[in-house]
Amino acid sequence: MRHVSKRHRAHTLRISLLASVGLAALAGTQACVGEPPAVPPPAADDASPPAVEGGGGPGDATVGVEAATDAGVDAKITVSGVAYAKGFDVPLPRAGMKLTASGKTQDVAVATDGTFSATSILAPYTIALEHAPTGAGTVLTVFEGLTTATPILESGRYDGSTTFGATVEGTITGIASPLPPNTYVYVSARSTSNGVAAVLRGPGEAPTYAITPAWKGNGTRAVSVHVIAYESTGGYPTSWLGYAAKTMNLSSGGLATDENIALGAVATKTINGSFVPASFDGALGVYLRWSPRATEGDVMTFETPATSPFSLVAPTPAGASIEVVWYKAGLGSATYTAPTMGASYALSIPATPTLTSPAAGATFAAGTVFSWSGPTAGVYELTLRSTTDAPWLIVYTKATSVTVPADFVPSPASSYTWEVRYFPNPATVDQLVGPNGVSIYGAVSGGGRQISIP
Numbered sequence: 001m002r003h004v005s006k007r008h009r010a011h012t013l014r015i016s017l018l019a020s021v022g023l024a025a026l027a028g029t030q031a032c033v034g035e036p037p038a039v040p041p042p043a044a045d046d047a048s049p050p051a052v053e054g055g056g057g058p059g060d061a062t063v064g065v066e067a068a069t070d071a072g073v074d075a076k077i078t079v080s081g082v083a084y085a086k087g088f089d090v091p092l093p094r095a096g097m098k099l100t101a102s103g104k105t106q107d108v109a110v111a112t113d114g115t116f117s118a119t120s121i122l123a124p125y126t127i128a129l130e131h132a133p134t135g136a137g138t139v140l141t142v143f144e145g146l147t148t149a150t151p152i153l154e155s156g157r158y159d160g161s162t163t164f165g166a167t168v169e170g171t172i173t174g175i176a177s178p179l180p181p182n183t184y185v186y187v188s189a190r191s192t193s194n195g196v197a198a199v200l201r202g203p204g205e206a207p208t209y210a211i212t213p214a215w216k217g218n219g220t221r222a223v224s225v226h227v228i229a230y231e232s233t234g235g236y237p238t239s240w241l242g243y244a245a246k247t248m249n250l251s252s253g254g255l256a257t258d259e260n261i262a263l264g265a266v267a268t269k270t271i272n273g274s275f276v277p278a279s280f281d282g283a284l285g286v287y288l289r290w291s292p293r294a295t296e297g298d299v300m301t302f303e304t305p306a307t308s309p310f311s312l313v314a315p316t317p318a319g320a321s322i323e324v325v326w327y328k329a330g331l332g333s334a335t336y337t338a339p340t341m342g343a344s345y346a347l348s349i350p351a352t353p354t355l356t357s358p359a360a361g362a363t364f365a366a367g368t369v370f371s372w373s374g375p376t377a378g379v380y381e382l383t384l385r386s387t388t389d390a391p392w393l394i395v396y397t398k399a400t401s402v403t404v405p406a407d408f409v410p411s412p413a414s415s416y417t418w419e420v421r422y423f424p425n426p427a428t429v430d431q432l433v434g435p436n437g438v439s440i441y442g443a444v445s446g447g448g449r450q451i452s453i454p
Helices: none
Strands: 013-019 061-066 076-086 115-122 125-131 139-146 152-158 167-173 183-189 198-201 208-211 220-231 239-251 268-276 283-289 299-305 310-315 321-328 332-337 344-348 354-357 369-373 379-386 392-397 401-403 415-423 444-452
Touching: 076 125, 125 152, 139 152, 152 392, 167 183, 167 220, 167 239, 183 208, 198 208, 208 220, 239 310, 268 321, 283 310, 299 321, 332 444, 354 444, 369 379, 369 415
Parallel strands: 013 061, 076 152, 139 392, 268 344
Antiparallel strands: 013 125, 076 115, 125 139, 167 208, 183 198, 183 220, 220 239, 268 310, 283 299, 283 321, 321 332, 354 369, 369 401, 379 392, 379 415, 415 444
């Protein structure tokens, strides 16, 4: 566990909303379960958040609003959204912050739950979200080409505030004990990345569990524990035996015992499809997701080597969305909502982005143009990531180039890597600021290049 200084650090948030076609207007501103289960494919964004002592204090937050001068008054919208740190556990800004509009002079009140509102915005517009988490460098996260009136923003870095946790123990009933041959019980609960919130019991073991879900925000949390039982000979489940869930109110540092959960029947559906190209040699899996913007433990993943065509029988537990995911190490992943029973569709493996400019070893500054080539149907993510806690820049866009805004100020003598990832699904940046957030979609990477500032 890495600890950072207890020194009280201001936690700041700035959102700039500018009516624009692209970021150019910002220039001058910016588990698989077989045996055993694997965690879902990691997104190549930020590292897991460290558990730290103490938390960020109140800081300043501003929203600059500049609507395009246009005769189409009726096209202007009120943008009412909410901002979170990465992982969606901590709303931004915190209590004591507020947003102040500039440009077309518009005061925007920001509640302590991170909500904000800006009027007379002409879409498409761009939002630049600046977040200075405790124990890490500032990140400027930019969402280009938005048209939605209700964006849900996720910063590109986790918040460094205190991580809370509690342990839950119990027995799974409704299944034989010890578990029969080829029989498994998988238990999980929503948790931040550094929480231990999943356990798999296999043949010959008692169907008991002990997990420690972790969270941020405050010391209490309602946590839902999900249990699914299945049979497997070592790969994708061959049959689904039951499902159950139980929600309990936890207090940080507590121990909840005898939280027994009784399995019930679970329905299934068949998912058919194929890969394009058919020779794809990665992994294919089914995600069960119980809430939007789900984090570790709130998603169960069951994978198998990819074949084309494919046919998978998936469980459909109450309240879960069913998603299909493909994954390949060194390439990336993509997630799709599963079709209705009996439907079949093709999963296309996209080309990876090709970095164009700047070259490896080059220097950059405000005004530097980063460009690349690649598919046009989805959304790109440009990341300028430092090797230290220097500021980061993350941009989501449909374009194949981004100009570094003047608001992004990298630290002197810092080395940076720039990387571009391509999201084949969703098709618009609006979807990335929708109810599901960014990380669930999966993306393919064009690799990275080392650069530095003058």
